Every structure is written in C-alpha cells, then in structure tokens.
Amino acid sequence: MAVTIKDVAKMANVAPSTVSRVIANHPRISDKTKKRVREAMEHLGYHPNFIARSLANQSTRVIGLVMPGSAGVFFQNPFFPTVLQGLSEGADEKQYALQLTTGKTDEEIYEGVVQMVQGGRVDGVVLLYSKVEDKLMMYLKERAFPFVMVGKPFKFVEEITHVDNDNFRATKEAAEHMLDLGHERIAFIGGDLNLVVTIERLLGYEKALREAGHPLRDDYIIHEEFLREGGREAVNELMTLKEPPTALIVADDLMALGVLNTLDDMNIRVPEDISIISFNNVLMAEMSKPPLTSVDINIFDLGYQAAKSLIQKIEDPKEPIKRVIVPHQIIKRCSCTNAPKQQKKNP
Amino acid sequence: MAVTIKDVAKMANVAPSTVSRVIANHPRISDKTKKRVREAMEHLGYHPNFIARSLANQSTRVIGLVMPGSAGVFFQNPFFPTVLQGLSEGADEKQYALQLTTGKTDEEIYEGVVQMVQGGRVDGVVLLYSKVEDKLMMYLKERAFPFVMVGKPFKFVEEITHVDNDNFRATKEAAEHMLDLGHERIAFIGGDLNLVVTIERLLGYEKALREAGHPLRDDYIIHEEFLREGGREAVNELMTLKEPPTALIVADDLMALGVLNTLDDMNIRVPEDISIISFNNVLMAEMSKPPLTSVDINIFDLGYQAAKSLIQKIEDPKEPIKRVIVPHQIIKRCSCTNAPKQQKKNP
DNA sequence: TTGTACGCGTTATCAT
DNA sequence: ATGATAACGCGTACAA
Numbered sequence: 001m002a003v004t005i006k007d008v009a010k011m012a013n014v015a016p017s018t019v020s021r022v023i024a025n026h027p028r029i030s031d032k033t034k035k036r037v038r039e040a041m042e043h044l045g046y047h048p049n050f051i052a053r054s055l056a057n058q059s060t061r062v063i064g065l066v067m068p069g070s071a072g073v074f075f076q077n078p079f080f081p082t083v084l085q086g087l088s089e090g091a092d093e094k095q096y097a098l099q100l101t102t103g104k105t106d107e108e109i110y111e112g113v114v115q116m117v118q119g120g121r122v123d124g125v126v127l128l129y130s131k132v133e134d135k136l137m138m139y140l141k142e143r144a145f146p147f148v149m150v151g152k153p154f155k156f157v158e159e160i161t162h163v164d165n166d167n168f169r170a171t172k173e174a175a176e177h178m179l180d181l182g183h184e185r186i187a188f189i190g191g192d193l194n195l196v197v198t199i200e201r202l203l204g205y206e207k208a209l210r211e212a213g214h215p216l217r218d219d220y221i222i223h224e225e226f227l228r229e230g231g232r233e234a235v236n237e238l239m240t241l242k243e244p245p246t247a248l249i250v251a252d253d254l255m256a257l258g259v260l261n262t263l264d265d266m267n268i269r270v271p272e273d274i275s276i277i278s279f280n281n282v283l284m285a286e287m288s289k290p291p292l293t294s295v296d297i298n299i300f301d302l303g304y305q306a307a308k309s310l311i312q313k314i315e316d317p318k319e320p321i322k323r324v325i326v327p328h329q330i331i332k333r334c335s336c337t338n339a340p341k342q343q344k345k346n347p
Numbered sequence: 348m349a350v351t352i353k354d355v356a357k358m359a360n361v362a363p364s365t366v367s368r369v370i371a372n373h374p375r376i377s378d379k380t381k382k383r384v385r386e387a388m389e390h391l392g393y394h395p396n397f398i399a400r401s402l403a404n405q406s407t408r409v410i411g412l413v414m415p416g417s418a419g420v421f422f423q424n425p426f427f428p429t430v431l432q433g434l435s436e437g438a439d440e441k442q443y444a445l446q447l448t449t450g451k452t453d454e455e456i457y458e459g460v461v462q463m464v465q466g467g468r469v470d471g472v473v474l475l476y477s478k479v480e481d482k483l484m485m486y487l488k489e490r491a492f493p494f495v496m497v498g499k500p501f502k503f504v505e506e507i508t509h510v511d512n513d514n515f516r517a518t519k520e521a522a523e524h525m526l527d528l529g530h531e532r533i534a535f536i537g538g539d540l541n542l543v544v545t546i547e548r549l550l551g552y553e554k555a556l557r558e559a560g561h562p563l564r565d566d567y568i569i570h571e572e573f574l575r576e577g578g579r580e581a582v583n584e585l586m587t588l589k590e591p592p593t594a595l596i597v598a599d600d601l602m603a604l605g606v607l608n609t610l611d612d613m614n615i616r617v618p619e620d621i622s623i624i625s626f627n628n629v630l631m632a633e634m635s636k637p638p639l640t641s642v643d644i645n646i647f648d649l650g651y652q653a654a655k656s657l658i659q660k661i662e663d664p665k666e667p668i669k670r671v672i673v674p675h676q677i678i679k680r681c682s683c684t685n686a687p688k689q690q691k692k693n694p
Numbered sequence: 695t696t697g698t699a700c701g702c703g704t705t706a707t708c709a710t
Numbered sequence: 711a712t713g714a715t716a717a718c719g720c721g722t723a724c725a726a
Contacts, residue, residue, distance in 0.1 A: 002465065004719055015697045020721055028695060047465030051401045052719030055702050060398065062446070075432050076630055081422040084447075088418075092449035097468070099409070099446045100431075102439035118349065118394030120703090121444070257634055264636065283423055287604055289611065289636060351703055362713045367705060375711055399703030402718045467719095 003044045012040040023048060027195060054120075058338050061241050062097045063087075063310060064114055064122035066136065067108035068129040070192075077254055078282040079299055083128060083150060086303020094311045096123075110136050117145055124314045126306050130154060130162070130196040134160055146317075148310045150302055161313060163306045163324040165297045167197055168286070170328040171204030171249065174277045174295055177330060178247040182339035183275060187220040187238055187245035189231070189259065191252055201251050201279070220245055224255070231255065235262040239274075246339050250278040262310045271337040281331050290334035301326045350391045361389040370395060375402050376386035401467075409444045410657060412433075413460055413483065415476040416453035416541075423602055426646055427630035430497060432474060433650020441658045443470075457483050464492055471661045473653050475542040477501065477509070493664070495657045497649055501543050508660060510653045510671040512644045514544055517675040518551030518596065521624045521642055524677060525594040529686035530622060534567040534585055534592035536578070536606065538599060545570070546575045548598050548626070567592055571602070578602065582609040586621075593686050597625040600632045600641055603682075607635060618684040628678050638680035 005023075009016040014033060021029050022037040031041035040046075040139045054060045065087065068074050084098075091098050099122060103109040113136055116122050125140060130151030138145045141160065149162040178186050190198045190207045206216055219241055224231040238245065250256040256278035263270060270276055270290055278285065313319045354368075356363040361380060370382040387393075401407045412434065414459050415421050431445075438445050446469060450456040463469050472487060477498030487494045488507065496509040525533050535552045537545045553563055566588055570627055571578040585592065597603040603625035610617060617623055617637055625632065628643035652671045660666045 002467070006719080016720080017698080017722075018696060021696085024721085030695060033385075033696080047462065049719050050462075050466035050468045051398060052409065052467075053721080054398045055402050055704095056719080056721045058702070071432070071435075075428040076425070078423065078425075078703090080428055085418070085422050087447045088447065089451075094453075097446055097463075098449065099444055100435065102435045102445065104436075104439075108439075115394065115397075116444075119397035120349070120399075121397045257631075258718095261634055261636070284604075284631060287608055291609070350701095353703080363703090364705080364714075365712060367703095368712085371705085373711095380711080399718090400705075402702085402720095403704040403706080405718070489725060630699050 001051070003046050003174075004049070005046075007044055008037065008040045008046050011044060012037045029118075052291065056062050058120070059123050059314075060121060062099050062122045063091055063307065064099050064101060064113065064116045064125040064127075066101050066109065066125060066127050068131065069104070069109055071104065074129070075254070078284065079280060080128075082259070082282070082299040083303035083306075086127060086300040086305075087307045088303075089300075090304040090307025090311070094307075096307070096311060106135075110139070114139065117143070118248035124148075124310045126150065126310055129278045130164075131194045132196065132199075133194075146310060146313045148306050148313065150306050152196050152200060157323075159321060161322045163302055163307055163326065165302070165326050165328050167200035167297075168204040170279070170295050170297065171201040172208045173204075173330060174249050174279075175205050175208030176212075177277060177293075177336065178249070178275060179208065179214075181219075181247070181275065181336060184214055184339065185220070185243060185245040186214075186247040186249060187222070189222045189234070189248060189250045189255060191223065191255065198251060201249075205249055230260050231258055236261055236266065239263070239266060239268060245274065247275040247336075248277070250276060253278045253280045253282045253292060256292055256294075257284060257288055260292075267292060271335050275336040275339075277330070277336055286333065292338045293298060294331050295328050296331050297328045298326045349396070350393050350394075351396070351399060354391055355384065355387045355393050358391060359384045359416075405467070406661075407468060407470050409446050409469045410438055410458065410654065411446050411448060411463045411472040413442075413448050413456065413472060413474050413476075415478065416451070416456055418451065421476070424599070425631065429629070429646040430650035430653075433647040433652075434473065434654045436647075436648075437651040437654025437658070441654075443654070443658060453482075453502060457486070458461060461486065464490070467554045471495075471656055471657045477511075478541045479543065480541075480544075482554060493608065493657060493660045495653050495660065497653050499543050501546060502672075506668060508656055508669045510647070510649055510656060510673060512673050512675050513643075515551040515554070516545035517626070517642050517644065518548040519555040520551075521596050521626075522552050522555030523559075523625060524640075524683065525596070525622060526555065526561075528594070528683060530594035531561055531686065532567070532592040533589060533594040534563075534569070536569045536581070536585075536595060536597045536602060537570065538560065538570065538602065540570050548596075552596055564578060578605055579609050582606055583613065586613060586615060592621065594622040594683070595624070597623060600625045600627045600639060603639055603641075604631060604635055618682050620687075622683040622686075623681055624677070632678075633680065637682050640680045640683045641678050642675050643678050644675045647671045660663070 005016045005019045008019045019037055022034050074080055101109055101112045103112045124146035127149040130149055132154045152164045153160045153162055173257040188204055222234045223302040224234050277293045279295045285294040309322055352363050352366045356366045366384055369381050423426055448456055448459045450459045471493035474496040477496055479501045499511045500507045500509055537549055569581045571581050624640045626642045628641040632639040632641040656669055
C-alpha cells in the first residue's frame with residue numbers, strides 16, 4: 001500500500017488535515033510545521049493520490065478529447081498530431097492531463113463520452129471537429145457540461161465556445177489569389193460535406209467567384225474524402241471537361257498531394273498547366289514536388305487556444321461564451337502561377 | 348449533484364450495497380430486485396462514478412502513454428497516430444481509457460509519469476519508444492509497476508515485456524534485397540543513435556554487408572534526425588563521394604522523402620541512378636514520386652499488441668514477461684532497381 | 695495555528 | 711438474498 005497523508009501526519013506528529021493544508025500551501029500554517037511536514041513527505045516519498053483528491057474535490061484536472069467517428073482518416077492526417085501538440089501544451093501549462101476517447105462508430109464514441117462525463121472522469125471536453133448534426137454536441141450543451149469545439153459550430157454559433165479559423169475568408173482569399181493571377185476557371189475540391197469546415201470553405205470560394213463576376217459551375221465543385229486513389233476519378237473527370245479548370249483550390253494538403261499524383265499521371269504539369277493552392281500547410285506541403293502553396297491555419301494554435309479556453313471555462317463557470325479566431329496566412333510556394341494567356345480547351 | 352448509488356437504492360427500496368451488486372451483476376441477487384434496481388437506475392439516469400469506483404477498487408482502468416522527450420518530431424511522424432490507433436483499439440476492447448503525458452523536456456516527462464504512477468492515475472504505462480539510457484524505464488522497473496515498451500529494451504531484454512519488430516532482421520533483409528539487385532555500394536541513413544531501433548537497424552545493415560563480403564565504410568553511414576532540410580548536407584556529402592553509393596537504406600519513410608527531395612535537386616534520379624528502400628510504409632511512401640519501396644512494420648499492430656500485453660499484465664500480475672515480435676514485410680514499389688552495370692565514379 | 699469529524703461515491707466484509 | 715458498516719485517501723467546515 002502506498003504512503004498516505006496519514007503516514008506523513010504520524011511521522012510529523014500532526015493531524016492529517018494539517019498535512020493536507022501543507023500540500024495546498026495553506027497560509028496559516030506555521031513555517032515550522034510546514035517544514036516538518038515537508039521533511040516527512042520527502043522522507044517517506046509521499047505522493048498525493050489524485051483519485052482520492054478528485055473524489056473529495058469533485059474535479060479531476062483531466063480533459064477529454066473527442067475524435068470524429070471516422071477516426072481512421074482523422075488519425076492519418078497531420079492535422080491531428082498537431083492540434084494534439086497544441087492541446088498538450090495548453091493543458092500542461094495548467095497542469096491538466098489529456099484523455100482520449102476510444103471507439104470506432106459514432107454511437108460508440110457517444111457512449112464513451114457519456115461515460116466519461118457522467119462518470120466524472122473528466123472536467124471538460126474538447127470536440128476536435130465540427131459536423132452538421134451532432135448529437136454529442138447537443139448532449140454536452142444541454143447538460144451545460146464544459147466543452148469547447150475546434151471548428152465552427154453548425155448551429156448555436158453564439159452559444160458555444162469555439163476555436164476556429166475564419167475559413168470563409170481564408171478560402172475567399174485563396175480564390176482571390178488565383179483571380180489575381182488571372183485565373184478564371186477555378187475549381188474547388190472539398191472534403192466531407194458533413195463537416196462545417198468544408199461548407200465554410202465552399203462558401204468562401206463561391207463568394208470570391210461571385211464577386212469577381214465569374215459563373216459558378218457545378219462541374220467545378222467536387223467533394224471527396226480521399227487520401228489515396230479515392231479522388232483519382234474525380235480529378236480525371238474534372239480535367240477532361242470541355243473547359244478544364246486552370247486553377248484548383250483543394251481543402252487539404254493531403255488531398256492536394258493525391259491530386260498532384262493524379263495530375264502527374266495525366267501528364268498535366270503544376271503549375272505550368274494548372275495552379276494549386278491547398279490548406280493546412282503541413283510538413284508535406286513543402287516537401288512535395290512542386291512545393292505547395294498552402295494556407296497556413298496555425299493548427300497548433302487551434303489546439304493551444306482550445307485547451308486554454310476550456311480550462312478557463314472549467315475553472316470559472318461564469319466565464320462567458322467565447323469565440324477565438326486563429327489567424328491564417330497564405331504561404332506562397334511553387335504550385336501557383338499566372339493563368340495561361342489563352343486558355344486551352346480540350347478538343 | 349449527480350445521481351448516486353444511494354438515490355437508486357432509495358428509489359428501489361434496497362440498500363446501496365445491493366445496488367452495487369446489481370451493477371457488478373452479482374450472481375445471488377434475485378432477478379426480481381435486479382429488475383427493480385435496474386428500472387430505478389434507468390429512471391434516474393444513473394451512471395456509476397468512475398472516480399469513487401477507482402478509489403474503492405484501487406484501479407482506474409486507465410493506461411498512461413509516454414511519448415519521447417523530443418515530442419516535436421515524434422508527433423510529426425505518421426508513426427505516432429498509427430500506434431495510437433492500435434493502442435486505442437486494444438484498450439477499447441478491454442474498456443480501458445488512454446491518457447497522454449504532457450511535458451516538453453525529458454525531466455518534465457519523467458516528473459509527469461511519476462505523478463501519474465504514484466498518484467494512482469493509471470494502472471499501467473506504455474513507453475512509446477526505447478532509448479539507450481532510460482531513467483524512466485528504470486524507475487518503472489524498480490517499482491515493478493506494470494508497463495510495456497514499444498521497441499526493444501536496451502538493457503534487461505529478458506526482464507521487460509515489450510512489443511517490437513525484428514528490426515535487425517528486417518534491415519538485413521532490406522540490405523539483402525539491394526544486394527540481390529546487384530548493388531555493392533549500399534549506404535545507410537539512420538536516425539537518432541540514442542534510439543535502440545536505430546542501433547538494431549544499423550546492426551542488421553552491417554551484418555548483411557559483412558555476410559556478402561562487402562567492406563563496411565564509415566562514410567556510407569549517416570545519422571540524422573532530420574525531417575526537413577536537416578539531412579540535406581549529409582546526403583550531399585554522401586553523393587559527392589569519390590565512390591557514391593548506388594543504393595540507400597533509409598531508416599524512416601519521412602526521412603526518405605527528404606532524401607528524395609535532395610536527390611531531385613541534385614539531379615540524381617531514383618531509381619535509375621540510385622535505389623532507395625525505407626521503413627514504416629506510411630501513407631506518404633506510396634504517394635511519393637517515385638513510390639517508395641518500404642518495409643512495412645505493422646505499426647498499428649505494434650500499438651494493438653502493446654495495449655493487449657499491458658492489460659494482461661495489469662489484470663494478472665503473475666503474467667510472465669513477454670516479448671511480442673510483430674512481423675514485417677518488404678513492400679516493393681518503384682524506388683529500387685538493378686545496380687548499374689558499371690558503377691560510375693565521381694571524377 | 696492546528697485538530698476533529700464528516701463527506702465524496704463505491705466496493706467489500708461480515709452479518710442476518 | 712440482502713443490509714449495515716467499514717474502508718479507499720483526501721479536503722474542509724467547525725471547533726478548539
């Protein structure tokens with residue numbers, strides 16, 4: 001059995017409560033006993049028991065992390081480890097620990113989080129995604145359990161503390177970058193339409209084109225959740241249109257890498273034949289050939305701010321709803337260039 | 348305040364202990380009361396409190412995950428999310444939760460783990476790496492606290508349950524693959540020499556060359572922990588040797604990608620001018636140009652088996668020391684080809 | 695400034 | 711088959 005507060009008390013000739021107070025650095029304990037108690041702790045190799053402490057305090061200093069149901073793709077994307085790093089740093093600063101939810105299906109995850117929450121395992125929860133209809137979010141909201149969302153809530157934007165980029169504006173700027181380069185035929189390759197981020201980005205894209213007076217073409221908008229061959233056909237289709245696009249806005253670097261591969265197979269050169277800009281600016285973006293122009297969304301910060309905000313909310317329940325917008329910035333590399341003077345049409 | 352076992356007891360007109368027994372599905376409780384209690388639980392929306400349960404049981408059903416100190420690079424490597432997925436699945440099956448350690452420096456991490464362990468936050472620990480002198484490992488070993496290591500322990504191989512690949516053999520096979528293709532000038536680019544995996548792989552490489560009767564050349568062995576430009580110079584140096592290698596064994600796909608880039612800048616073609624084989628077979632390996640021949644080490648399984656083994660050890664302390672070797676296999680793609688007939692020398 | 699006594703929500707032992 | 715009671719280790723009114 002481990003050494004407890006009582007053992008320390010006995011050794012220091014004080015009451016257990018006194019030891020407890022020393023641990024909490026209670027002000028009105030004489031320096032003399034403080035010292036004596038600390039020596040006893042040292043001597044016995046005492047370490048406070050978190051579990052007992054949690055039970056007494058009704059607080060665990062643990063934050064639950066919720067991954068989306070489609071964890072497979074989520075895990076593979078460099079986005080995940082990077083937010084995690086941010087969360088880790090934010091949590092660490094305030095001495096919080098991070099706990100992961102496991103579970104494959106949405107239903108399993110939901111159950112897991114309910115256990116976590118009702119079981120008192122965690123003081124708060126971070127939702128690492130934002131999707132359109134989210135039962136889990138509604139559950140947390142209704143119970144008024146402390147949580148923050150990474151991404152923009154689909155509903156109740158004003159009522160949910162969240163950390164997000166301005167994806168609408170970011171994508172608008174990306175499109176405008178292409179427009180500035182003289183492109184007119186700009187296509188959009190987005191991800192899962194159930195994710196709010198996809199919707200926001202699509203909207204930004206559309207807005208930019210509309211403002212520039214360009215028509216929105218359905219055949220220029222693709223949605224795939226592909227990492228590997230998935231989007232091959234889609235890109236193929238896109239590029240064999242009568243009027244193929246001269247510029248591509250791709251919602252994710254990883255997807256862009258796939259697109260790059262497909263394009264290469266089709267003997268279409270980047271950026272000579274087609275320009276590409278993508279999102280996230282992960283490590284691979286700069287290692288690809290050509291290096292990708294990418295919108296850096298500061299993923300680490302997303303995580304860091306999320307942790308910070310959640311902890312604030314946990315520690316002060318009166319903390320108001322907050323919306324943190326993490327800045328983005330276009331990192332220009334080599335995958336974009338001016339539009340060809342006369343835009344070729346496929347025969 | 349949440350609904351407790353007592354509330355349920357009151358509602359069902361039984362003692363709290365009876366409710367507890369119903370939860371545990373104790374055999375000698377009449378079906379009638381079982382039903383009555385369950386109805387009450389349902390009605391009140393009762394969820395057991397994990398913390399209280401942990402305190403009473405002296406067990407948390409939580410597994411602690413320890414990342415290496417250089418978490419930055421570790422996080423960026425696709426290795427991490429993939430083991431994590433395996434761990435997650437293994438833990439989930441047995442209803443265990445995963446908790447991460449935070450902390451930047453080795454010292455911080457050490458302290459964090461000690462807190463976790465002594466504080467009773469976790470029932471066991473997974474070390475996600477194996478390095479040469481590991482204070483933390485010694486600590487766990489000496490306390491006889493349940494833990495497993497992903498990778499081969501540097502010392503006490505027989506005394507520490509671990510999950511690993513046969514990295515020695517894997518690398519030997521990789522080198523033999525090159526030898527079979529007629530290569531004689533084979534270089535090795537490894538990672539951090541403090542990691543046991545690096546050592547094992549180096550040894551396997553050397554063994555293969557020695558068996559083939561080829562000399563070991565110091566200038567053919569490089570160690571870098573680079574993801575980006577880091578290894579640029581090293582590769583440059585290697586390729587401007589009087590007798591540059593015709594084949595490269597790279598200890599990590601991500602590093603290989605960097606090498607590929609450098610090579611491209613130097614106008615050295617893969618595989619025409621030089622063959623490359625690397626390790627891990629992560630997603631990027633098949634998306635690169637050319638697609639990389641890579642040794643698949645079944646990272647997911649590494650995690651899955653680690654979780655399984657740890658849980659066994661937690662639940663049965665008499666469980667003997669185990670060593671789990673996860674199989675590997677060479678995935679042949681396009682980055683290797685026959686050695687050039689007459690090996691060019693640089694002028 | 696310090697000690698006493700109780701509660702946090704469960705499980706487990708010992709009765710009945 | 712079930713109930714009372716004592717842990718589990720700590721925090722905290724309340725008392726002294």
